[in-house]
Amino acid sequence: MNTNVIPSASAVPASTRTGPTLRQRLARHPQLFTLALIILVSIVIGTLNRDFLQLAMLFDIVRACTVLGLFALGVMIVLAAGGIDVSFAAIAALTMYGITKLVLTRFPDTSMPVIMVAGAVGGTVLGVLNGLLVDWLKAPSLIVTIGTQYLYRGLLLTFVGTVFFMNIPHSMDAFGKLALWRHDTATGLHAVLPATVLVLAAAAVLTWWLLNRTLMGRAVYAIGGSLAIAERLGYNLRAVHVFVFGYAGFLSGLAGIVHVSSTRLANPFDLVGSELDVIAAVILGGARITGGSGSVGGTLLGVVLVTLINNVLILAGVPSTWQKVIVGAFIVVAGAVFASKRSA
16 A cells, blocks of 8 residues: 655645745736836835825826726727727717717707717727728738728818817716815815716726626637637637727727816817827736737726826926836836746
């Protein structure tokens, strides 16, 4: 009879047991690196300027993250499926301006829920068109969405309008002013947590559920990880393309409505140039440009990091011209870290 006994983990001397290394932890949770960068930037800014530590500044950061975060969640789900979308800002601009103009001129008493639904539906339709074109043309999604980006902006400026609306519908104005919490400091500062952040919170929960609790979420990661294997397993590529681009359009439509409500201005030229910031936030959040990865938590951390750099570094005396330099440097460093952890 064999009397050899395999020692349990508790019987192994503590000196011979090793936990996961930092490299292994980064491999499992790449968002930890993004969190470390956020903490580092916050410490530097807070040390150089104490105003950064005030509650009003925190609420300002949350407000600045809302629209960028909605865009980033949509881009992340497209990246996870192995594609890329750069038309989201154009979708948001066309949707927000067209709906604002329609409500002002024809239906001034429209309620905010109806306006939000209209924005979501309009964005979804344009996003689905992206997905169908990618599937029909069999062309890289980057090329297709560059084309639709110009198409949507051209339609907006040619047929919808170019005039700024300084007076937006009352329901949108009221929603933009709605606060979840207000706090007046002893120094006279007003700290306001806007209700628009609820839209981002709801979108984050919905995106997490779709990616982690549905068959479509599994298909997104499978197709992004290996298209050939996913097709052999029976996943429908067209359905995934329509879903991810339609969902990105859905979030873009919501982002456009939130943007108008927050700024109280409908400007057809708004949001131009935000594409690189959004993609940078998603990449810094741990998503691979080649697909198959990406998480809601990591994406939101990337949004916070880019927002800190773009909106708060000025408090530390960093010129605005250096913001893109710092974002680019962080992307290069993150790329090197993520590449090393994948090889690990």
